[in-house]
Amino acid sequence: MGTVLGELTQKSPLATGVAVGHLALRWDQVVGERLAKETSPAGFHGNVLIVEAASAGWAAQVRFLAREVAARVNEALGDERVREVRVTLRRAR
Numbered sequence: 459m460g461t462v463l464g465e466l467t468q469k470s471p472l473a474t475g476v477a478v479g480h481l482a483l484r485w486d487q488v489v490g491e492r493l494a495k496e497t498s499p500a501g502f503h504g505n506v507l508i509v510e511a512a513s514a515g516w517a518a519q520v521r522f523l524a525r526e527v528a529a530r531v532n533e534a535l536g537d538e539r540v541r542e543v544r545v546t547l548r549r550a551r
Contacts (some may be wrong), residue, residue, distance in 0.1 A: 477535055488530045493519065497545075499531075504522065505541040507531055510548045515546040 478501055486494035497518040500508040507528065511517035520527060524543040531540045 474478045477539065478503055478526060481534060484534055488534050489523075489527060493523075494512065500546065502539070503544075505539060507540045509543060509545045510543050517547060520545045524537075 481499045496512040498510050500510045527543050528540040
């Protein structure tokens with residue numbers, strides 16, 4: 459049972475969900491409090507981190523800091539998962 463759960467959390471979409479959840483819990487520590495209020499990690503598409511931003515201005519800020527964000531995310535997750543950061547605008551709810 460432990461082996462099966464270990465494989466599920468390392469080699470499946472579940473692993474991606476776990477990583478996004480872990481990242482979301484620490485997002486303010488990763489990108490700073492102010493940027494975290496206006497952005498959030500939305501998911502991974504391969505080695506690309508998708509970040510949602512509240513406005514075009516905040517999206518531009520994330521794009522400007524993309525290399526630093528990727529490095530800090532990799533540090534927080536303990537691997538070299540993120541090679542690129544892409545930003546989308548949050549949909550109105």
